[in-house]
Amino acid sequence: MDTTFLEYLVFFAAAAMVLGGAIGVITLKNPVHAALGLVLTLFGIAVQFVAQEAHFLAAVQIIVYAGAIVVLFLFVIMLLGVDNAMDLSIEPIKVQRPLAAIMGLGLVALLTAAIVKADSATVLPDALGDGLDIATVTGDSDSNIKQLAENLYGDHIFAFELTSVLLIVAVAGTVVLTRKWPRNQEIADADAKSSNTSGTSK
Amino acid sequence: MIAAIEPSWYLILAAMLFSVGAVGLLIRRNPLVMFMCIELMLNAANLTFVALAIKLGDINGQTAVFFVMVVAAAEVVVGLSIIVSILRRKPGATADDLAELKG
Numbered sequence: 001m002d003t004t005f006l007e008y009l010v011f012f013a014a015a016a017m018v019l020g021g022a023i024g025v026i027t028l029k030n031p032v033h034a035a036l037g038l039v040l041t042l043f044g045i046a047v048q049f050v051a052q053e054a055h056f057l058a059a060v061q062i063i064v065y066a067g068a069i070v071v072l073f074l075f076v077i078m079l080l081g082v083d084n085a086m087d088l089s090i091e092p093i094k095v096q097r098p099l100a101a102i103m104g105l106g107l108v109a110l111l112t113a114a115i116v117k118a119d120s121a122t123v124l125p126d127a128l129g130d131g132l133d134i135a136t137v138t139g140d141s142d143s144n145i146k147q148l149a150e151n152l153y154g155d156h157i158f159a160f161e162l163t164s165v166l167l168i169v170a171v172a173g174t175v176v177l178t179r180k181w182p183r184n185q186e187i188a189d190a191d192a193k194s195s196n197t198s199g200t201s202k
Numbered sequence: 203m204i205a206a207i208e209p210s211w212y213l214i215l216a217a218m219l220f221s222v223g224a225v226g227l228l229i230r231r232n233p234l235v236m237f238m239c240i241e242l243m244l245n246a247a248n249l250t251f252v253a254l255a256i257k258l259g260d261i262n263g264q265t266a267v268f269f270v271m272v273v274a275a276a277e278v279v280v281g282l283s284i285i286v287s288i289l290r291r292k293p294g295a296t297a298d299d300l301a302e303l304k305g
Contacts, residue, residue, distance in 0.1 A: 004205075004206055007206065007207050008207065011207050011211065015215050018215065018219055019215075019218060019219065019222065022219055022222040022223065022226075022242050023222060025222075025226060025235065025238050025239065025242060026222060026223075026225060026226030026229065026230060026235075026239060031232060031234050031235055034234075034235050034238055035238065038238050038241060038242070041219070041242060041245065042245065045245050045248065045249055048212060048215070048249060048252075049249075049252055051207075052209075052212065052252050052253060052255075052256050053256065054252045054255070054264050054267075056264075057248075057252065057264055057267050057268065060268065060271060061248075061271075064271050064275060065241075065245075065271070065274075068275065069241065069274070069275060069278050072278060072279070072282060073234065073237070073238065073278075073282070076234065076282050076285065076286060077234060079286065080286065080289045080290075080293075082232070082234065082289070082294070086232060090231075092231070092298050096228065096229065097229050100225050100228035100229050101225060103224070103225070103228070104221040104222065104224060104225035105221075107217070107220070107221040107224060108217055108218055108221045111213075111214075111217035111220070111221070112214050112217055115210050115213045115214055115217065116210070118210075119208070119210040123257075123258065127258060128258055128259055128260070129255075129258050129259045129260020129261065129262060129263075130259070130260070130261070131259040132255065132256065132259050132260070132261060133261075144264075147261050148261060148264055148265065148268070151261045151262060151264075151265050152265050152268065155262075155265075156265055156269075159269060163269065163272045163273075166272065166273065166276050167272070167275075167276055169276075170275075170276035170277075170279050170280050171279070173280050173283070174279050174280060174283040177280070177283040177284060177286075177287050178283045178286050178287055
């Protein structure tokens, strides 16, 4: 068995997972099924990351996306009880879907043309990086993680520290947005009580 | 002997995934599913970053993906909490029903 053939097999199987899951997300009626289609896409992307020697990102993709974000989606779907099938035949703007399909095909055509054109162009030496440590070349199976760690905690340490601020802001914002404020609740209860008593006294 | 897989193949796959996400964002009306389409587009961008990191031999592309994942996690948390508070007020609301800020 040729290794190139195996690479082809992995690429096309993972590409089918990615695109099949994505089409599932946009066509399935039930939001739970759409979330499962999203899981399929995310696993396919993780396989493509492994195929491109980005081992750490593949692990993070599974842990963060499939493990946390999709679970959060499913949690919200169950919390709100919207896990029933929706009627997709309703189309508020008549020509929207054909136009959206045309736009999608046009976007694929444009991007593919740009990629093919850029592929034949020569890369300037300034644009090239210092080279990627690939596990099969360096002989160290952790070389991707080590190189990424040196880059992240070296060149990008300030941005990395700022992400902690971002996450704190996101947590605080979520609490503020979804909390039922007790003070407003008491005011609402008092309003309801006073309107009830005024109603009975008449 | 067939040629090895080129980085541009991954870029074309990412372009197709991005377009599917964009079309989904336009045709779906459930806010949760629209959010999933945004995730699809973010993943397409991540795939592009990793493919170009290989093509140009630059680890910064993979670091950028790491930061995109952090921002995506924060964005999902805030976005879902907005959707929860909207759907609590109006159960079964679609994107067309959310016109409260209209003047």
